[in-house]
Amino acid sequence: MPSKNEQAFSEDKSFAVIEHDVRYPTVLLVFPFSYLLVSCFHEVFLTRILIADDRQLMRDALKAIFALRPAWQVCGEASDGAEVVAMASQLQPDLIILDFKMPLADGVRAASEILMAMPSTPIVMYTLYKTEELESAAKLIGVRAVVGKEDGVRSLLRVVDAELATKN
Numbered sequence: 001m002p003s004k005n006e007q008a009f010s011e012d013k014s015f016a017v018i019e020h021d022v023r024y025p026t027v028l029l030v031f032p033f034s035y036l037l038v039s040c041f042h043e044v045f046l047t048r049i050l051i052a053d054d055r056q057l058m059r060d061a062l063k064a065i066f067a068l069r070p071a072w073q074v075c076g077e078a079s080d081g082a083e084v085v086a087m088a089s090q091l092q093p094d095l096i097i098l099d100f101k102m103p104l105a106d107g108v109r110a111a112s113e114i115l116m117a118m119p120s121t122p123i124v125m126y127t128l129y130k131t132e133e134l135e136s137a138a139k140l141i142g143v144r145a146v147v148g149k150e151d152g153v154r155s156l157l158r159v160v161d162a163e164l165a166t167k168n
Helices: 056-066 081-091 107-117 132-141 153-167
Strands: 007-009 015-019 025-031 034-039 047-052 072-078 095-098 123-127 145-148
Touching: 047 056, 047 081, 056 072, 056 153, 072 081, 081 095, 081 107, 095 107, 095 153, 107 123, 107 132, 123 132, 123 153, 132 145, 145 153
Parallel strands: 047 072, 047 095, 095 123, 123 145
Antiparallel strands: 007 015, 015 025, 025 034
């Protein structure tokens, strides 16, 4: 790929890749007597997901599962409540998967801080500690859904799909 503000032509000169920004390449297809500009904003359409769980094994499992969804990209991982708050602000994800029981700040406290700064960002809590009380407290501060890990990853995927559908 060319670097910023460079261009590259195919061997037969039938198209050129012109980049104004490395993240958003623009492809120019050249035809006789006409020019067609096609923008390939693939990354613009990726759903950026931030995962927060204190267990590396769980983060790895979720990353592997989310990698099976071509439109989803794990943009970051956090292992504690303070880290997820900082990363959410820095990365501006489209959706956050948040564990409840984490060091430094639990999921409810972290979600509260995130939602004060980013109120429209959907947060889905994925936890082993799902109770009616936790669900009520989480929803009261703006968490969109609480999914029990015992319900399985399919339940999480259904909830994430539903949240993304309402966001778009």
